[in-house]
Amino acid sequence: MNEAIKLRRSVRTYLKKPLNKKEEEMLKNLLAETEIMKGPFGNHARFFYYSTNKAFDDEAKRIGTYGFVKNAPAFFGGVIKNTFEAIIDFGYLFEHIILELTKHELGTVWLGGTFSRSAFESEVGENEVIPAISPVGYPEEKLSLMEKAIRLTIKADRRKPIEELFFVNDFLHPIPENHRYMKYLELVHLAPSASNKQPWRVIVQDNKLHFYLERTPNYAQLVPFVMQALDIGIGIYHFEAGLIEDKKNYMITNLFMPNIENKEYIISFILE
Numbered sequence: 001m002n003e004a005i006k007l008r009r010s011v012r013t014y015l016k017k018p019l020n021k022k023e024e025e026m027l028k029n030l031l032a033e034t035e036i037m038k039g040p041f042g043n044h045a046r047f048f049y050y051s052t053n054k055a056f057d058d059e060a061k062r063i064g065t066y067g068f069v070k071n072a073p074a075f076f077g078g079v080i081k082n083t084f085e086a087i088i089d090f091g092y093l094f095e096h097i098i099l100e101l102t103k104h105e106l107g108t109v110w111l112g113g114t115f116s117r118s119a120f121e122s123e124v125g126e127n128e129v130i131p132a133i134s135p136v137g138y139p140e141e142k143l144s145l146m147e148k149a150i151r152l153t154i155k156a157d158r159r160k161p162i163e164e165l166f167f168v169n170d171f172l173h174p175i176p177e178n179h180r181y182m183k184y185l186e187l188v189h190l191a192p193s194a195s196n197k198q199p200w201r202v203i204v205q206d207n208k209l210h211f212y213l214e215r216t217p218n219y220a221q222l223v224p225f226v227m228q229a230l231d232i233g234i235g236i237y238h239f240e241a242g243l244i245e246d247k248k249n250y251m252i253t254n255l256f257m258p259n260i261e262n263k264e265y266i267i268s269f270i271l272e
């Protein structure tokens with residue numbers, strides 16, 4: 001997975017080419033397998049697949065991604081109950097799908113804001129929400145002008161410096177570069193986040209790592225759930241993927257750490 005984490009980028013421009021049968025099957029199986037998985041808070045999600053049936057951008061218009069996403073042959077999305085913890089789990093589960101597709105060299109992009117939720121209304125039950133969808137297809141290597149403009153506006157290629165994100169013992173002491181867990185935290189650093197806000201914060205205390213969310217004030221208030229909870233789930237998934245690749249023993253658990261100023265405690269990893 002580490003390789004996929006390093007290769008992934010948001011793809012908003014696709015070749016005008018339907019998915020071949022084999023890849024379509026692979027994706028449907030992947031969605032079904034991910035429905036069996038649980039996020040760190042124990043929630044399941046349901047996923048759906050949607051082919052544009054060669055209508056490409058005509059369908060993109062209906063889904064409301066037109067202008068942001070070009071030539072996508074298909075989309076997938078998911079549904080989960082609308083609680084803060086379930087949205088974190090959705091982030092975790094959906095990123096699993098995104099990274100598996102990256103391994104197959106298929107392009108994707110998390111869409112939490114720039115699509116019309118009503119286009120998929122029939123998928124959603126009571127107290128449920130579609131936190132995100134993604135197009136899926138063969139990436140066009142050359143970025144369109146629109147895509148370049150989007151990346152520039154959200155500073156997609158700029159990550160915050162490590163010392164603003166990861167700390168030792170408290171939020172006053174940034175983590176040294178040669179820290180033994182840096183390798184795993186770097187995978188969190190590479191994670192996608194809504195508008196590239198990077199709201200994950202981590203405190204390392206001996207063999208424990210506490211994950212916090214620093215919410216961006218007034219961010220994404222028009223969506224009916226906490227958008228940045230998705231980012232936290234994604235960060236947790238990336239961190240865990242690094243541990244799994246190195247065959248580390250660990251557990252994910254709530255240690256009830258206090259919130260610190262504007263940082264909201266989420267969950268901890270305990271490493272062996």
Ligand SMILES: Cc1cc2nc3c(=O)[nH]c(=O)nc-3n(C[C@H](O)[C@H](O)[C@H](O)COP(=O)(O)O)c2cc1C
Nearest residue numbers: 009010110111112113114156192193194195196230
């Ligand atoms: C939860 C979430 C929601 C996102 N929503 C959108 C969106 O609505 N529209 C869009 O164009 N990009 C969206 N993105 C993509 C981010 O802008 C992108 O991940 C970020 O700028 C970093 O760029 P990268 O993915 O190429 O590393 C979203 C990403 C995440 C994680």
